């Protein structure tokens with residue numbers, strides 16, 4: 001009986017929790033369960049739990065969840081950006097917003113890596129450490145920067161979409177948008193239809209967000225069950241300085257930048273970003289998080305779609321503050337371990353290379369390490385050194401991705417505010433966009449509307465004609 005009562009209580013509590021609350025609880029429970037599975041030794045390879053639970057059940061749920069997010073990225077970016085360009089009014093404004101966004105993204109990334117290098121030097125991480133490389137690191141090559149630029153214009157837009165080449169898709173969408181504007185009035189119906197499609201896709205995002213607690217729980221249980229925290233202790237210096245730099249950059253530097261350039265409330269920003277960052281944390285992918293970031297900045301922060309539809313996918317691709325921080329910290333760490341002395345020139349090279357590397361690579365899991373090998377090659381650090389930090393990178397990837405998307409959203413807010421493309425009433429309303437949930441019920445009016453479409457609605461008369469002709 002008491003068990004039944006307890007269950008009822010928990011059920012009521014769960015129901016009363018808002019979506020953000022549910023996602024946070026799911027995250028914490030996933031981490032606890034995953035660590036339990038790890039430390040109890042249950043996850044032994046080949047055992048029942050490993051085969052059927054962590055790599056079976058949880059892996060499948062997690063994969064389904066990540067797939068459902070990725071499924072929406074390309075259609076959402078394409079359609080919302082076409083709408084965004086059409087809604088911007090003045091095409092010259094597009095160029096200004098583009099330049100401004102690019103410059104702020106680069107500036108914040110440079111700040112991020114400078115922070116990491118500064119803290120790394122201050123704490124002298126890795127000095128006097130003598131550890132063996134455990135895993136040999138095979139450097140995968142990053143796309144040459146020249147290719148990145150020449151591929152911005154896709155030779156085949158369909159294959160660009162199939163591959164999810166974000167910069168190509170952005171280019172193609174902007175071109176369509178500008179051309180629609182040039183066609184002018186006759187294309188109005190087209191734009192209205194696209195705007196409707198955009199709303200439909202955002203509803204799909206809403207549906208998926210409501211499944212997030214289960215997805216996040218599964219992803220984190222699996223990740224923690226596999227990784228555990230053991231490795232972290234052996235590399236504590238590196239991990240601590242890295243995490244400290246990430247926190248410093250996001251909570252201090254970026255929030256000062258946000259306040260200074262936009263005057264917006266920091267507290268509100270952080271509260272509304274929580275969901276987005278948990279998504280980024282559990283998927284380790286800025287790209288997969290695009291739908292959530294876009295929905296949050298437009299519906300919850302009041303950023304006009306004409307700005308957000310460009311800055312968010314653009315940022316997911318070229319702006320990676322967290323990743324740049326990892327590169328700065330790793331450079332200092334590995335240099336100290338191998339006893340390589342880096343001078344000012346090398347540090348400047350590291351900053352430049354990291355910023356460039358972050359432009360050239362997409363926001364997907366683990367890409368930061370590939371970029372790191374590019375940086376190491378430039379300053380003459382041994383690539384094998386990356387093998388030292390390989391073991392902890394999976395967990396740190398989660399953290400830095402949360403910082404990456406945080407930067408995308410902050411810059412989006414700054415640019416939107418400065419261009420007067422933000423509804424501050426929505427920004428300041430804590431509940432804005434939070435009530436748009438999917439609970440399996442469809443509004444009755446809507447249901448009635450569509451159930452009649454074929455019998456006596458708009459389509460009715462046409463169908464009568466067809467029947468008569470037969």
Ligand code: ASP
Pocket residue numbers: 284285286287320322323362363364365366367368369397400401404
């Ligand atoms: N996973 C990161 C992202 O998607 C990139 C990285 O640092 O590996 O933003």
